[in-house]
Amino acid sequence: MPPTPHPGEGDAHEALDPDAVSSRPPPRVRPVVERTTPTAGTEAAPVDKMRAEGLRAWFGAHEALHGITLPVRANAVTAIIGPSGCGKSTFVRCCNRMHEVVPGARVAGSVLLGDTDVYDRRVNPVRLRRLVGMVFQKPNPFPTMSIRDNVLAGLRLNGLRPSDPAAVVERALRQAALWDEVKDVLPRSGASLSGGQQQRLCIARALALEPEVLLMDEPCSALDPVATAKIEELLHELRTRYCIVIVTHNMQQAARVADYTAFLFQGDLVEYDRTDVLFTRPRERRTEDYITGRFG
Amino acid sequence: MALDPLSDVRAAALASTHAPDLRAPRSLRERAVGALLAGAAAVSVLTTIGIVVVLVREAASFFAEISPARFLLDGEWTPLFADKHFGIWPLVAGTLLTTGIAIAVALPLGLLAAIYLSELASDRVRRWVKPALELLAGVPTVVYGYLALSFITPGLQHVVPGLAGFNALGAGIAMGVMILPLIASLSEDALYAVPAALREGAYALGATKLGAVFRVVVPAAASGIGAAAILGVARAVGETMIVAIAAGQQPRLTLDPRVPVETMTAYIAQVSLGDTPHGTLEYRTIFAVGLALFLLTLALNVLSHRLRRRLKGAAA
Amino acid sequence: MTTPHPSVAPPADSAGWLRTGHTRHEAAFRALCKLAIALPLCLLVVLGGSLVVEAWPRLGASFVTSYPSRFAESAGILPALVGTALLMGLTALFAIPLGVGAAVYLEEYAQKTRWSALLELNITTLAGVPSILYGLLGLELFVRVMDLGRSLVAGAATLALLLLPMLITVSREALRTVPRELREACFALGADRAATLRRVVLPMCMPGVLTGIILSLSRAIGETAPLITIGALGYVAFLPTSLGSAFTALPIQIFNWVSRPQAAFRANAAAAIVVLLVLMLLMNGVALWLRKRLQKRITG
Structure with a gap:
């Protein structure tokens, strides 16, 4: 039975719903070319932290993802690349069920976190998002909170009281490579920082919750090259500890920071492989055209 | 995943977040808050229902005694006298007369003000004039009533011969000043919503600024201006204190602005001020009049709303 | 009306034609517009001036601290002032949770359903209901059915x-x-939504909400008609002792004095109006000040 997406109206004034109940028809897994095993597998077999299975997503009647099957490896950076509108952002927003907070948006298929399907009817999306953190395109620190409170915001929003908040703040800010720059101005408003610092503050905010997966939706697109370099450097350090998914429209960035890369085009997964393989020996014609700059 | 030294946060506080516990139901608090807020929103619906029920119930007992025909066909309204008549028309006439005067004052002035603010004035002028007009709207109506009775009417008596101390003219003018800001600001919104491309199109054809305003902008905003005028009428029809103070308390079927009249609202206020016992016919008259007033203002508001919606649709 | 109407063919003296403006019309129209704006404002200034002149002899400490009296010269507004203060406090207590709660529900919780469409329509409708009809509702519901009497709380x-x-x-907004x-x-x-509201959304919009609340209350302070309908008294020679007390309020006191034929009471009304307007201006001032201050705290 094909799911019938209801016509959604993207009214800007409609309330966001953090735990919209996703009425979910049985997934219709499209015949996706399984291309999920990296070719060169000399090391120990990588562990999948997350795995999308036949993931489909709609905005109203528009189908943005046509059945994506993609693993996300533990302790590695996975980059999602593709031209604008290919569904990259939608894909990561499906991983922590942020997609469905937009009125009229729907999802089918599944995303496994460990062995739990996050789209299981019994899964509470609000809880899920503590485990799967997210950094947005535009830095969005909370303007009413100090830098310190911004870092603690995730804990406080979840009603958690760490025994040593100062330590949590320091650790998260150190992990986000921001500590040295802000340690003397912690009570200042988060809005007083520069754009790059704000984005690292948002990363610290996400890391303070110690997520298992960190989703980054074009985190550098609003930043200047220096700030971008800082964040890329940071990703190198974080990859040992976290499982990171980064969406980027910048292929050089993907090549620099990612262990694995997936190329999405018009809502389909075209190719997924180890980054060095995908960029040097792509198997698909469309991938090659894209990475050599012939379109997109 | 590697454990790091500071993991007491995770161990102590986040322990509950691991996979099995993903399956927690929506928290009780979340549901309780949602229900409370929905309850608050429901109060506004209950208010509307309450107004309708109260008016209809009391008016029904009124009409059980006085047939609607007497209400609609009699030309006199004297429920408080020994010789009782229950014809609504004198009150309607009083209401229409004061409202008509108010609109005659407020519509031209308000429209000119709106055109000036939207099309001609500099930003600096606008910054000063708009709050000043809003100040006019903020003055309590009892104050306008006082001004009408104590200053406007005595002033007019020098000019208009035969003007009584209580009259529709003074009250209507005060009411016009009161609704002017409303009409001005809604009309300005309507003019502002006219796309710049239309103005530029007119200029490109060699139209002067005024030519563009009158031949292109104002016609394009006509339904919005109409909506503003109707909303102004509705506001004037429902206004109580100005007319209760300055227009008199003599229901009469006349369109002479110089003599005392009584509006529907002023009648309700008049009866409320006296000590008419609850449950009597006289007491119920105010609900019958109230129901008529409710239906009249509702119709006007719906009409205005429709017009505005059409404007929005056209602009989109 | 003002569009130039040259013949379609270019005039012989096109350079001269280009130079003839139509500024006279526009200047006249501008003057007309300015008159339209100035007229009501001037009217208000003149009337406000006469009001103050009339009120001046009565404005003094004793006016604010005395009870109403049969003698205009010794009458004061103490019960009205106290009544208005209590009335506003209680009104805020009832209205703020309901109003802000309903707003939060509509903006943050309600999905686009028939129910929310009904709520929207309902609010538009309610906004257009004349205030005196709320008085009739209050008279039946609060005064009679709930038996609160003609009291402060009603x-x-x-x-x-x-x-x-x-x-x-x-x-x-x-x-x-x-x-x-x-x-x-x-x-x-x-x-979840509750935490989002409490920690982020409400702190951020607090200046706007507070300003809106104070401006709304400054409108309510002058409301007369519904209070007349539910039976607030015009002559109260005592201070309210409980929420169930009979009461008067400033606008009611003003109305009462305006309705009397003697000129001396008109002067009292004028003085009471000055007090009422000063209160309103103060509230507006506080709202503006608060908005500035809180906004600074957020962005600073």
Whole structure:
């Protein structure tokens, strides 16, 4: 039975719903070319932290993802690349069920976190998002909170009281490579920082919750090259500890920071492989055209 | 995943977040808050229902005694006298007369003000004039009533011969000043919503600024201006204190602005001020009049709303 | 009316024609517009001036601290002032949770359903209901059915219902100033709606909501008609002792004095009006000051 997406109206004034109940028809897994095993597998077999299975997503009647099957490896950076509108952002927003907070948006298929399907009817999306953190395109620190409170915001929003908040703040800010720059101005408003610092503050905010997966939706697109370099450097350090998914429209960035890369085009997964393989020996014609700059 | 030294946060506080516990139901608090807020929103619906029920119930007992025909066909309204008549028309006439005067004052002035603010004035002028007009709207109506009775009417008596101390003219003018800001600001919104491309199109054809305003902008905003005028009428029809103070308390079927009249609202206020016992016919008259007033203002508001919606649709 | 109407063919002296403006019309029209704006404002200034002149002899400490009296010269507004203060406090107590709560529900919780469409329509409708009809509702519901009598609490409840549409509207506007990204950021941190509201949305829109509340109350302070309908008294020679006390309020006192034929009472009315307007201006001033201050705290 094909799911019938209801016509959604993207009214800007409609309330966001953090735990919209996703009425979910049985997934219709499209015949996706399984291309999920990296070719060169000399090391120990990588562990999948997350795995999308036949993931489909709609905005109203528009189908943005046509059945994506993609693993996300533990302790590695996975980059999602593709031209604008290919569904990259939608894909990561499906991983922590942020997609469905937009009125009229729907999802089918599944995303496994460990062995739990996050789209299981019994899964509470609000809880899920503590485990799967997210950094947005535009830095969005909370303007009413100090830098310190911004870092603690995730804990406080979840009603958690760490025994040593100062330590949590320091650790998260150190992990986000921001500590040295802000340690003397912690009570200042988060809005007083520069754009790059704000984005690292948002990363610290996400890391303070110690997520298992960190989703980054074009985190550098609003930043200047220096700030971008800082964040890329940071990703190198974080990859040992976290499982990171980064969406980027910048292929050089993907090549620099990612262990694995997936190329999405018009809502389909075209190719997924180890980054060095995908960029040097792509198997698909469309991938090659894209990475050599012939379109997109 | 590697454990790091500071993991007491995770161990102590986040322990509950691991996979099995993903399956927690929506928290009780979340549901309780949602229900409370929905309850608050429901109060506004209950208010509307309450107004309708109260008016209809009391008016029904009124009409059980006085047939609607007497209400609609009699030309006199004297429920408080020994010789009782229950014809609504004198009150309607009083209401229409004061409202008509108010609109005659407020519509031209308000429209000119709106055109000036939207099309001609500099930003600096606008910054000063708009709050000043809003100040006019903020003055309590009892104050306008006082001004009408104590200053406007005595002033007019020098000019208009035969003007009584209580009259529709003074009250209507005060009411016009009161609704002017409303009409001005809604009309300005309507003019502002006219796309710049239309103005530029007119200029490109060699139209002067005024030519563009009158031949292109104002016609394009006509339904919005109409909506503003109707909303102004509705506001004037429902206004109580100005007319209760300055227009008199003599229901009469006349369109002479110089003599005392009584509006529907002023009648309700008049009866409320006296000590008419609850449950009597006289007491119920105010609900019958109230129901008529409710239906009249509702119709006007719906009409205005429709017009505005059409404007929005056209602009989109 | 003012469009130039040259013949379609270019005039012989086209350079001269280009130079003839139509500025005379425009200047005249501008003058007309300015007159239209100046007229009501001047009227108000003149009337306000006469009001103060009339009120001046009565404005003094004793006017504010005395009870009403049969003798205009010794009458004061103490019960009215106290009544208005209590009435506003109670009204705020009833109206703020309901109004802000309904606004939050509509902006943050309600999905686009028939129910929310009905709520929207309902609020538009309520906003257009004449205030005196709220008085009739209050008279039946609070004074009779709930048997609260012609009391402070009945008056406040009536005013609270009257204020709801305006409060809901201003609160929604304030809520809409909070960017959607911040809500998403909260959700992405695993917050539910209640936590998002308390920690992020409400702190951010607080200046707007507070300003809206005070401006709404400054409108309510002058409301007369619904209070007359539920039976606030015009002559009260005592201070309210409880929420169930009979009461008067400033606008009622003004109305009472205006309705008397003697000129001396008109002067009292004028003086009471000056007090009422000063109170309103103060509230508006506080609202503006608060907005500035709180906004600075957020961005600073």
